[in-house]
Amino acid sequence: MRDSRLPSSPGFWRSPLRGPWFTSVLGVVLLGGITVLFVTGLVSYAAYNPGLSPVNDQTPGKGLLGFYLFAWPTNPHWLYRFTQGVHVTLGITLIPVLLAKLWSVVPKLFALPPARSLAHALERLSLLLLVGGALFEFVTGVLNIQLDYIFPGSFYPLHFYGAWVFFAAFLAHTVLKLPVAVRTLRDRRGEKDERDDLTSPRPGRPTLSRRGALRLVGGGSLLLFVTTVGQSLGGALRSTALLAPHGGSDPGSGPGGFQINKTAAYAGIDAKETTDDAWRLVVTGRTGAVRLSRADLLKMDLHSSALPIACVEGWSTDDQWWRGVRLRDLAALVGYDDPPDLLVESLQRRGGFRRAALRADQVADSRSLLALFANGEDLTPDHGHPARVIVPAAPGVLNTKWVARMTFGDL
Missing domain, CATH: 3.90.420.10 (Oxidoreductase, molybdopterin-binding domain)
Structure with a gap:
């Protein structure tokens, strides 16, 4: 019997919230959300007209990953405002869901032995790339929209390559786990303690139901949505975008009273x-x-x-x-x-x-x-x-x- 003080022991993880149903609900939400994020990310890539290389697209060695989608249109005139607004707002909104999902499967990251079979080894590898890729993409994305360029290198190629690695792992994990998630949700066994590699064999005393935890996650996502979406919708809602990069700044009034990213002084204009x-x-x-x-x-x-x-x-x-x-x-x-x-x-x-x-x-x-x-x-x-x-x-x-x-x- 493994020492329950070690993370590799199932007894180490005692939360009664963990279980297939809780993880499956979060996974289905992320399945839809991350797919939209990936598609709008590709759309954003197309908006830079990467065929005009190396001026607009300076991604080295991109090969087939940098396939040119189409010449970016000029109609409707708000197209990029919409697609990139969806990309950023949805990414911020999904952060609580992502964190809850990672928390729900953390016992799997420490489970021993590392691989019980070839299929299990592939699943563990996809999980490792999935977790690492998700954290990398979301962290660099948040830093970029807050104009905090503290990561090494250029955001553009880092996020580009990270997105492909993350989505490949996400796709592989979806193929492996989606049938299980669908069966779990169909069985509607949400409040039972199924004996599996997620449910604790000796759970602690519950302080919150699984549905209550989902409501908490949803509330966090709603709060982030409300404090972000105004930066894209504009108008009166702009003042609610407290988490936007310019949420706390006043662009001033008059004809020039609209937002900028970089001042003439910052850009080195003489x-x-x-x-x-x-x-x-x-x-x-x-x-x-x-x-x-x-x-x-x-x-x-x-x-x-x-x-x-x-x-x-x-x-x-x-x-x-x-x-x-x-x-x-x-x-x-x-x-x-x-x-x-x-x-x-x-x-x-x-x-x-x-x-x-x-x-x-x-x-x-x-x-x-x-x-x-x-x-x-x-x-x-x-x-x-x-x-x-x-x-x-x-x-x-x-x-x-x-x-x-x-x-x-x-x-």
Whole structure:
């Protein structure tokens, strides 16, 4: 008989809540939720137009894992705001469910012998990769949306590769365990002490029923949902997004009173370079290069678009009114009747993408602008003065601020 003081002993784990029914309910919730997370994660990957490599996608050695899904559309203009909002909000909401699920199966992590058969060995391996992958993905995801980049390396490839490892283990575990979970839920034996590798052989005194524990987990998820979803829905609910990266900050009022991630000072923008006298935009294409001052741009046909900014961290602004020169008109200046792909370069020196690429369909959209004004006033320094790109349905990082150079053509 094993020493009950050791985690490898079934008697070590005495909670009466553990059991197949409790674990199965949590597993079914995670099955649906994590599938949606993985799909919306792939959608987010597509939104960066990874085919425009190595500018937008700098994932090394991605091979078949980085298959290009489709050219990201510009309609509806709130598409990325919706898909990434679902991804981040659902991920935060599932944290209590994930923690409860891990708690419910923790005895299995210490069970001996390590493998009783080939099938059991595969199950243990999938469980190890599943737990490690889940913790890695959720922890790095939460750190990213809180703008705490304390993990080694770039978040983008770390989260990308971690997602594939995690989902592969999740899929294998689902194949192995879903039939058991379905049978357990169908039998409706929730309050019985089935003798299995989850139920304690000598459980302690219960202080909470299993259904009560599920209600507690659900309440925690609901609380996280309420304090997160406002960052994506916007409007009056924005003030409820206490757990959003900017939940406690005030973007101010007036035409420039909407959220930003990085200030001009943080990005290393030299104010002397952005004055109307000093700043010049270099536009390059088939017929060569032209240099345009802000005054030159103001002489061109100006157009307006009502578009939000939506970022990978899940937060977004409401629609703002932008006014400036259409990207396709700038393409025409350098010899393109049909706009091609576009490389945009910024004066930004640190803290993010200094270069970003846009697909031809994004350049051709009449709402895609090199914006000079926001909500009727000149862009503020923090919003990209003297000029920034704004494109419908694009991730915020592709809406380059402090634009210095635009190159149309093959990238």
